[in-house]
Amino acid sequence: MSRIRSMEDLETARQQAHQRQQALSEQYRFDIRVSTASCGVAAGALDTLAAFKRLAETLNLTDVRITETGCGGLCALEPLVQVQESGRPPITYGRVTPQVARRILTQHIEKGLIVPEYVIEAA
Amino acid sequence: MKVIRSLVLVSNDPRSVELGAEEVFRALHAEIRSQGLHDQVRIGTIGVVGEQQHLPLVMVYPEAVAYGPVTLDDVHLIVEEHLLKGQIVMSLLRFLQEPAGELAWLRTRSGALPVQQRIVLERAGIIDPYSLDDYLLHNGYTALGKALTSMTPEQIIDEVDQSGLQGRGGAGFPTGRKWGFVRAAPSHPKYIIANADESEPGTYKDRLIIEGDPFSLIEAMTIAAYAVGANEGFIYIRGEYRLAYQRLENAIRLAEEHGLLGDAIFGTDFTFHIHLHAGAGAYICGEETALIESLEGKRGQPRARPPYPPSYGLWGKPTLVNNVETLANIPAIIRHGSEWYRQFGTPSSRGTKVYTIMGNVNFTGAIEAPLGITLREVIEIYGKGMKHGRRLKLVQTGGSSGSIVPASLQDTPMDFESWRKAGASLGSGALLICDERTCVVDLAKVLLQFFRFESCAKCTPCRTGTQRLYQIVDAISKGHGALADLDELQQLGKDMELLSNCGLGQTASVALRDILKHFRDEVEEHILERKCRAGVCRIPALSPYEIAAAAATPSQAAIEEFEGSTESV
Numbered sequence: 238m239s240r241i242r243s244m245e246d247l248e249t250a251r252q253q254a255h256q257r258q259q260a261l262s263e264q265y266r267f268d269i270r271v272s273t274a275s276c277g278v279a280a281g282a283l284d285t286l287a288a289f290k291r292l293a294e295t296l297n298l299t300d301v302r303i304t305e306t307g308c309g310g311l312c313a314l315e316p317l318v319q320v321q322e323s324g325r326p327p328i329t330y331g332r333v334t335p336q337v338a339r340r341i342l343t344q345h346i347e348k349g350l351i352v353p354e355y356v357i358e359a360a
Numbered sequence: 361m362k363v364i365r366s367l368v369l370v371s372n373d374p375r376s377v378e379l380g381a382e383e384v385f386r387a388l389h390a391e392i393r394s395q396g397l398h399d400q401v402r403i404g405t406i407g408v409v410g411e412q413q414h415l416p417l418v419m420v421y422p423e424a425v426a427y428g429p430v431t432l433d434d435v436h437l438i439v440e441e442h443l444l445k446g447q448i449v450m451s452l453l454r455f456l457q458e459p460a461g462e463l464a465w466l467r468t469r470s471g472a473l474p475v476q477q478r479i480v481l482e483r484a485g486i487i488d489p490y491s492l493d494d495y496l497l498h499n500g501y502t503a504l505g506k507a508l509t510s511m512t513p514e515q516i517i518d519e520v521d522q523s524g525l526q527g528r529g530g531a532g533f534p535t536g537r538k539w540g541f542v543r544a545a546p547s548h549p550k551y552i553i554a555n556a557d558e559s560e561p562g563t564y565k566d567r568l569i570i571e572g573d574p575f576s577l578i579e580a581m582t583i584a585a586y587a588v589g590a591n592e593g594f595i596y597i598r599g600e601y602r603l604a605y606q607r608l609e610n611a612i613r614l615a616e617e618h619g620l621l622g623d624a625i626f627g628t629d630f631t632f633h634i635h636l637h638a639g640a641g642a643y644i645c646g647e648e649t650a651l652i653e654s655l656e657g658k659r660g661q662p663r664a665r666p667p668y669p670p671s672y673g674l675w676g677k678p679t680l681v682n683n684v685e686t687l688a689n690i691p692a693i694i695r696h697g698s699e700w701y702r703q704f705g706t707p708s709s710r711g712t713k714v715y716t717i718m719g720n721v722n723f724t725g726a727i728e729a730p731l732g733i734t735l736r737e738v739i740e741i742y743g744k745g746m747k748h749g750r751r752l753k754l755v756q757t758g759g760s761s762g763s764i765v766p767a768s769l770q771d772t773p774m775d776f777e778s779w780r781k782a783g784a785s786l787g788s789g790a791l792l793i794c795d796e797r798t799c800v801v802d803l804a805k806v807l808l809q810f811f812r813f814e815s816c817a818k819c820t821p822c823r824t825g826t827q828r829l830y831q832i833v834d835a836i837s838k839g840h841g842a843l844a845d846l847d848e849l850q851q852l853g854k855d856m857e858l859l860s861n862c863g864l865g866q867t868a869s870v871a872l873r874d875i876l877k878h879f880r881d882e883v884e885e886h887i888l889e890r891k892c893r894a895g896v897c898r899i900p901a902l903s904p905y906e907i908a909a910a911a912a913t914p915s916q917a918a919i920e921e922f923e924g925s926t927e928s929v
Contacts (some may be wrong), residue, residue: 239618240617240618240619241501241618241619241620241627242619242624242626242627243505243509243626243627244506244509244626246502246627247496247502247505247626250496250618251496251497254492254493254494254496254497254519255497257493258493258497270488272485273603274484274485274568274571274572275564275567275571275601275603275604276564278603295562304488305487305488305489305571306485306486306487306488306489307483307484307485307487307491307568307571307572307573308484308485308568308571308572308726309481309484309486309572310481310484310485310568310725310726310727311725312724312725312726313722313723313724313725314725317485321367322450322670323927325453326453326454336617337426346526350413350447351448351450352448352843353446353448356425356448357855
């Protein structure tokens, strides 16, 4: 992305960003977003994030992209994890420990079965 | 025992009925019965739902899952997969962008994510805070582009003024007017400071904003700088917010690389640089003049005012100091216009407020809601009720320097005007919710301990006053109080309010004043009956010697009687 010099440049930059995101969602079927604001970190979000990364590698899940996001305000249910399958509504999980992360990967990602006990919102 | 496990709701607005909602309802009913689930699943209807393309809609609680459009063929699948096996039916799942009417209400009651009006936290928790792409894709930098390419600074200030935005740091000063003062100040250069030294205990709204959406603060500061005519900006960030600092650092670097910060922003001749400055953890540095002193490299002690920062601020130059939350409102106001912003909140207080909910409620966290909702709504809807069904006793608003609001005021709309009338202040938006197990004397003691520690010791009323207040309350909590102490507390608090140099000393006694106003009987109980009804203060029982001494001391009435009798003799 080059320097933005006008509103047209901004629009171009936005389109480029959109294309890049499009390419990512084609490359990766699942987007897993771990909420790593301070509240999440205090509740163990970094362990969860590490577990997701490690397990995705061990399970050889190449179509999963793991990223970070801020806090939506649900501090009581941290660590929060959002799982989005391309073209589908996101599923938000709460209180995701490394153990739950494993279940999400083995059930939700591998078999398409949502782990209902930890779903906060699915619509 | 009969336990309702799930609640299934079918939309029954005219459009849904037209599309066969009633048949779906009957089929669901029959299916649930035939699967033997009728003892565990309740079925009902909801009215207006909103998005037409998903009707008829079926909602399943407690997961707050929305399915739609549901046909008769899907009924079996929903019952079998979701209700029987507990699996969400992916093929029917719908994402409701804007639930309306009863559904919105229901979701606020039952779902984990109550409906909120989000302006400031619009992107927090949704975007990747390290990615400029994500920010751009969520309307980022539209406001700055609009401001720089099609608006004059005066127009921007006017727009902000029209929006009715008030400072969110606690004092609630109209933002547009403050900007106008700085622009009108004759001296140059001008500076702008974002106050991110969020040290009021229990407040973490600024942290949420910066950690979740750092670009929005930078965009807002750039707009503000353009409006007031500043080319240099500072973010004074609390030292403990290391993660927020890193994310801001990254955001500033990315913005500079893309011509959105630095020289020639958006191809115009406007230049603006942002410097990050981490505080060292002093509460007083959240006060704007102490913050400025600290930024200049001096000891963080407040200045005498006036002159105020808009005319004499950083290095003696006109300076705009705004809270992070205040600034985070700016991009949305510029993007949508002041008319749009004015639709939220109450006539005296426009817009939304981020509240951080703590204490004895079932659900703690941060919410953003329009100004003017009541405490009861916050506790019942967002906090999902008091923990263990205990009774609400009091709420402390706005951190340690905030007011104590008794349960009787929980239906007062929370906006600047109504609360001022009720003798309370909204402050920074922290809501510490306490149930009946909280002892007011103990609470006052904890708060005064904080102020005693944080007083910067520049002025005597605050330096000595905070110590003395603490000593008296500490004595009361240990059973060494006297009724006369209460008057002394009140007088001392009043003196501190009038004589202290800055907000710290002026507000240190606010909580105590409110406690004496609303809970005086409970404090007196500590003194007279040596009893703490919440069972928090450990008041030792009187020793036999003390009891004997108390009995041996003649009461005032006895003395008067004695004196009267001697006179007559």
